Amino acid sequence: MSLKFFDKLSQNLIELLNDKEDYNVIIEVENKEKSFTAHSNVLKFRSSYFRRELENIQPNENNIKSIIKSSISAQIFNIILQYIYGGIVDLKNCETRFIYDLMLAADEFELEELTNKLETLLIETKGSWLRTHFSLVYHSIFSQNDFKKLEEFCNDIVVKYPKLIFDADEFTSLEESALVSLLKRNDLQMEEVKIWDYVIKWGIAQTSTLPTNLDDWTKENFLTLKTTLQQCLPHIRYFHLSSIEVVDKIEPYRKILDKQLWKDINQHLLIPDRPVKSIILPPRSVLVTELPPHAEKPREPFSTIISDEHAAEISTWIDRRETAYNLTNIPYKFELILRGTRDGFAPQTFWNMCHGHACTVVLVKVKGTDEIIGGYNPLAWDNSNIDDEWMETKDSFIFSLKNGNIQNSILSRVKYPRVAVYYISKNDQINWGPRFGDFWMCSKKSDFTLDDGCSCRRNVLSYEKPIRSSSSWFSIINYEVFKIIRKTI
Structure with a gap:
């Protein structure tokens, strides 16, 4: 028989963490702006990472070891x-991006x-967020190669x-x-010849020294590409390609x-029934994904x-065209990055989710009016x-769009380029x-819908003309950010 008192043990260890005496480790995070104290014995027995780190660090004159993790936020x-x-x-009130x-x-x-x-929590309860931020998730999990369940979740998509x-x-x-994990899948829904094209494209991109013109390639160039693609080539279904392909x-x-x-x-193309020495992989299965017409x-x-x-209209402004685009010739895709009603209205969410994205349009629906206002940042x-x-x-430009009682759209291009867009610390x-x-969005309550923190100047500073008839501050009911991507032909 054994008696277990984990709750009390946990409480006491948390108290030890919060006790600022007898520590012998300092961890600096967030570009060295924040620091935490800890105890080497606890860290070593709970994490093999800290065990290795601490073994390789010499203590200072006070017998304290320092670890620097600049990229980690203090909150995390x-x-x-x-x-x-x-x-x-405790994940209460934590946004999904924070959990990720x-x-x-x-x-x-x-x-x-x-x-x-x-x-497991993300897969079981945050599937919608994972799909929305698919590119971010997909690239980061495979760079670590430790998230097998997420890899499978993403590859199934x-x-x-x-x-x-x-x-x-x-x-x-x-x-x-x-x-490679995708090439292994029998259910990858692509023509095999297109898969081959993408594999070649990926392989060439890994080696910038390869000549642009294939006719100029040497034996060494082909050997370089072969070495680069040695993990990929065995998973191509060569024996299910047509002779033309x-x-x-x-x-x-x-x-x-x-x-x-x-x-x-070559033998298989000429005499398909004769056995070959190479392994013949099965053809990829084709899933029936189209709905019948009445069910679309x-x-x-x-x-x-x-x-x-x-x-x-926005596409016309981006390209500075005198002739407006119509619905049949819009040259851009509007790829959603953020939607307030889906991702939340905290200002920090904007900076977290839009970081690194260029050529974006911010769209705002003003509370209590029919106004739609926004801005384009290249x-x-x-x-x-x-x-x-x-x-x-x-x-860059800011604008208001024709909508409801708003009779005409207003375009206001930047007048002083040096003060076009303001990046917040x-x-x-x-x-x-x-x-x-x-034009700016602000909220002292950290929620754009809870206070009147957004504004558009009447006395213009950076842009050609005002985009609102009113100079009053306003709240919003929703906002969206789109990445503007030129369509491929």
Whole structure:
């Protein structure tokens, strides 16, 4: 018989963590702006990461060892320490992106139990968020290679909708393990010849020294590509390609294939019933994904704020066209990054989710009116600024759109490019969202819907003309941020 008193043990260990005496480790986080004290024995026995780190660090004159983890936020590391000491993780009121970042941090510190719990939690309860932020999730989990359940979750989506990855701008930066995991799938819904094209594209992108013109390639160039693709090539279904596909697509790169494989491919085309020495993989299965005509669902609107007509108008402004685009020739896709009613209205959410995205449109629905206002930023948003900073661009603009009682749209291009867009410092992002000179979003309550913190200047500073007839501050009922991507033909 054994008596267990884990709750009291957890409480006492948390008290030890909070006790600022007898510590012998200092961990600095968040660009060394925050620090935590801890005890080496606790860290070593709870995390193999800390065991290795502490063994390689010399103590100072006070017998204290220092660890620097600049990229970890203080909020996340505090939860990590609470788990290490007390086995408690409080996720109440935490946004999904925070939980996701916490999982990545737990993996970095080799806290397998916590990592697995958070991975399962995200899959079972946050599937919608994972799908919405698919590109972010997919690239980060394969760079770590420790999230097998999330890898399977994502690949189950990619095999049905391969364009999510293969047509993405970041395709050539895809981790090799991610690409191989897809090539292994029998249910990848792509023509085999297109899979081959993408594999070649990815392989060439990994080596910048390869000549642009294939006719200029040397034997060494082909050997380089073969080495790069050695994990990918065995998973191509060569024996299910047509003769035209083999001649047009495979034959130009035959030197990256083993001689026996190339011989067997040609023999199979001429005498398909004769056995070959190479392994013949099964054909990829084709899933029936199309609904019969009577069961087809109407296309969901891409935005809850603007229409396709508005998108055509914004596209016209981006390209500075005198002739407006119509619904049949809009050259851009509006790819949703953030929606307030889905992702929340905290200003920090904007900076977290839009960081790194360029060519974006911010759209705002004003509370109590029919107004739709917004701004276009061709530059990449950056949430890492230590200080506030004006960003220079001649291509940004702000606008209001025709809607309801609003008779005409208003376009206001930047007048002084040096003060076009204002990037908020990290410390102020809790209250401030995007700012386009004369138009900004702010909330002292950290929720754009709870106070009248948004404004558009009547006395213009950065842009050509005001976009609202009223100079009053306002609240919003929703906002969206779209990445503007030129369509491929």
